Amino acid sequence: MSQVIALFNMSGGVGKSTLTMNLGYHLAEDFGKNVLLVDIDPQASLTTFMGLAPFELEKTIYQSLLHREPPPIIPELKKCDLIPSNIFLAQAELQLSSELRREYKLADALAKVRDDYDVILLDCPPSLGLLSVNCLVAATYLLIPIQTEYKSVEATINLLQTTYEIAQEVNPSLLVAGTVPTMYDERTSQARRALQTIQEVFGGLRDNLSFRDAIVFPAIPRRTDFANAAAEHLPLVSYAPRHAAIKPLRAIASSLEGLL
Numbered sequence: 001m002s003q004v005i006a007l008f009n010m011s012g013g014v015g016k017s018t019l020t021m022n023l024g025y026h027l028a029e030d031f032g033k034n035v036l037l038v039d040i041d042p043q044a045s046l047t048t049f050m051g052l053a054p055f056e057l058e059k060t061i062y063q064s065l066l067h068r069e070p071p072p073i074i075p076e077l078k079k080c081d082l083i084p085s086n087i088f089l090a091q092a093e094l095q096l097s098s099e100l101r102r103e104y105k106l107a108d109a110l111a112k113v114r115d116d117y118d119v120i121l122l123d124c125p126p127s128l129g130l131l132s133v134n135c136l137v138a139a140t141y142l143l144i145p146i147q148t149e150y151k152s153v154e155a156t157i158n159l160l161q162t163t164y165e166i167a168q169e170v171n172p173s174l175l176v177a178g179t180v181p182t183m184y185d186e187r188t189s190q191a192r193r194a195l196q197t198i199q200e201v202f203g204g205l206r207d208n209l210s211f212r213d214a215i216v217f218p219a220i221p222r223r224t225d226f227a228n229a230a231a232e233h234l235p236l237v238s239y240a241p242r243h244a245a246i247k248p249l250r251a252i253a254s255s256l257e258g259l260l
């Protein structure tokens with residue numbers, strides 16, 4: 001049975017979708033894993049990054065969540081399979097709210113395909129609504145990207161507790177794989193301080209059972225090539241094979257592989 005890793009942070013624009021695509025690629029290409037990526041964000045950034053036009057898709061994760069249809073898996077995009085999303089998923093939050101087992105829809109949908117993969121990566125929306133709660137229920141591990149800026153670190157730390165409480169209620173066995181400091185600008189003292197704060201906070205959470213093995217993964221540098229690669233619908237390594245950010249991406253993929 002696959003591990004299901006949710007890339008989750010209720011803050012927007014911290015690099016969740018970018019990391020999902022790149023880590024998925026490295027897990028598949030470098031470690032030979034069978035990888036399924038799931039876009040559970042109505043913004044459909046991951047779907048777009050992977051080279052699809054969300055508006056043209058007839059079937060997305062929406063039909064699986066609302067109508068129990070088999071997940072519409074698009075095979076072998078950038079070495080990974082993908083369950084796409086589009087803006088119609090925004091309605092799901094409201095429509096699900098009156099359903100029974102509304103928190104379990106994603107877990108139920110993925111149960112049908114979990115045996116086919118080594119790892120499933122969930123690209124969560126930047127909110128703590130019902131779609132995210134579905135991710136927390138379906139996941140075995142949480143991976144929390146945090147932007148290395150003072151404001152983001154403060155916000156995330158305040159919300160980690162809330163996430164933890166919700167997770168405890170809906171999925172007590174959920175473990176935190178760790179945090180990925182993202183968009184790290186090593187030249188600024190603010191970013192260095194933010195990284196230090198992340199390390200201190202995660203160090204202090206070790207007593208907490210879910211955070212017991214949580215790792216502060218190598219920081220991903222802030223580089224415009226991430227956006228350039230995404231615009232070309234490519235993982236960074238295919239766009240710029242010798243890019244400095246490949247090393248931390250591979251290191252994180254290697255640690256995740258150890259969980260499988």
Ligand SMILES: Nc1ncnc2c1ncn2[C@@H]1O[C@H](COP(=O)(O)OP(=O)(O)OP(=O)(O)O)[C@@H](O)[C@H]1O
Nearest residue numbers: 012013014015016017018126183221222223226227
């Ligand atoms: N390490 C990085 N350095 C510079 N830009 C980055 C980096 N990672 C991602 N980006 C860019 O920042 C923007 C936001 O990234 P991304 O969409 O991955 O974040 P997100 O957390 O998924 O956002 P949302 O919360 O809206 O879903 C994108 O334009 C992306 O190309």
Ligand SMILES: [Mg+2]
Nearest residue numbers: 016017041045
């Ligand atoms: Mg995103």
